[in-house]
Amino acid sequence: MTDETALPDTSPEPPRETAVDLRREMADSGVQDILDQLDRDLIGLKPVKQRLREIAALLVVEKARQRLGLAHDTPTLHMSFTGNPGTGKTTVAMRMASILHGLGYIRRDHVVTATRDDLVGQYIGHTAPKTKEILKKAMGGVLFIDEAYYLYRPENERDYGQEAIEILLQVMENQRDDLVVILAGYGDRMDKFFASNPGFRSRIAHHIDFPDYGEEELFAIARHMLDDMNYHLTPAAETALAEYIALRRAQPHFANARSLRNALDRARLRQAKRIFETAQGPVDADALSAIDAADIRASRVFSGGLDAQPSSGDRP
Template sequence: MQKDPKKIDIQELKKTYKIEESLHKLDEDLIGLSSVKKRIQEITAILFMDKVRQDFGLSKYYPGLHMSFTGSPGTGKSTVASRMAELLQNLGYLTRGHLIVASRDDLVAQFVGQTAPKTKDVLEKSMGGVLLIDEAYYLYKPNNEKDYGGEAIEMLLQVMENKRSDLVLIFAGYSEPMKTFYRSNPGLSSRVAHHIDFPDYSREELLTIATKLFQERQYKLSFYAEEVFIKYLDLRCQLPLFANARSIKNIVNRACFRLASRVMGETGVFTYKSLTNITPYDLILSTLFLKGLETFPMTKIGYKNDMRILFQILEYRKIGYTKKTLRYFTEFPLYIWKNYSK
């Protein structure tokens, strides 16, 4: 048996290509999305293996890198595209590793002769990196004879084939319209090697994202605020145009704005707590709550014999008690929601 003349330390090679570092960043940047992360790890593995095979003198196989990201807004498509660009640069498949995000308006013009220069400009800026085309299905309008989206698509097809060694295209958008888009463009579909679906975030994942965003800004959800925030999520998710993590970011920003406004109006002395604690009041001021909110008093009852704290709901209409009964208790508002759909 012939002895293997060459051995390569896998761990050292991973360090060289910064594989673990890039995947760790992806895991830190995104909450959940385990199926997406698994696909990225699989793609990384085949690319890494291709590099190792080249080091052993085996034939070079250039795998298709163009991708399709489907899913609702705010599910991390741009973040994954950015991390993918970084991975591909570290592995030597891209020279610059930057991300350019474009839409139909960046590529397609309204008049004859203007689409080609616009598309060419975007492609030149993207060379050496990743070009993410958001809502890509808007490029194709078959019922409009005066539409120039087809011209942009033809240019993209040429670049996908001829410049694939230094440009990766990612087409992104809602799942169903993207299926129609690919069916109408067989040449485009055949050049897209990886189709990755981005699921919507669960309630628990959205809460984790919100908590992380608050912490990054050095805020925190105070007593009862988390319960109110969860209900806010339940209501917000029912409305049109909910954009997952993107909407959560907006919610967090507005809560911080309301805290600032409340503190400025209520106190003449700033404390650490007043500057960092998001209270229920900073959430219920949203117009979202006006359609289905009732308030009842809630009391916090502390036990001195141990460190446990019991929260008990006391509704005036059902429980008769005197003010003396509550002299040691601190009252907090409890927010009870009616059926939001009514």
């Protein structure tokens, strides 16, 4: 006769988790590295960085709560990023995807960017397949909808945007454990959009506002960009760039860091032309990487004109 209960269990259950080391979770997931790198790579953006740290902490805590049996539902992770063009929204969305992926909230470290044109068709019956196609591409990762408010055109009674909105809302609700949607655009237009589309507002867990950069931040951003490309400013060029920033910032269609990137691209073109025209014999690394005052002062901004702007210049 055997008495099953008399024998001690020789294969004990794994010990039930009773505590989670949050700092270690943050480090092991790679999220601490992403946050540290973001601190280094992005100039300024203090409030944005602060919000990202808070959201990351919340997500780590939420995972820990799930493991200890305190939470069951997937938290809502959809977000809105508001701010003027060139304030870093797209850049931060990429980092956000890495954070969400590091913590296991999405399967893929992957962002699909879409605007109204990618989601809404021109003819009847075209919108649903277009929207679904984009959703399929983004599934498992992040869908970043730039200038989301263009989806809603109340002045046009039979606008197909409405169809895309309805599909998006449904997926944001039903598939929120497999897709994070980030809506981006100008703050005031986004406010109006949310007011007319409360379904979006109620599905968004985190709103992050991206402030415009000050002159000194723009200068530091430009320097950082040049440094990344192995260029540098001569002392005279530094003065010229500071003046350029003050003038350019006051002009229409100013797009923060994006305008600076465009200005630096043009400065590099002028530098190359200058080197070709003036170099006698071989040129050294220093000559090839120095941006001089003339490369900056040739901009139309100094003669009271507008600098050339690519069409995306006034996109948020």
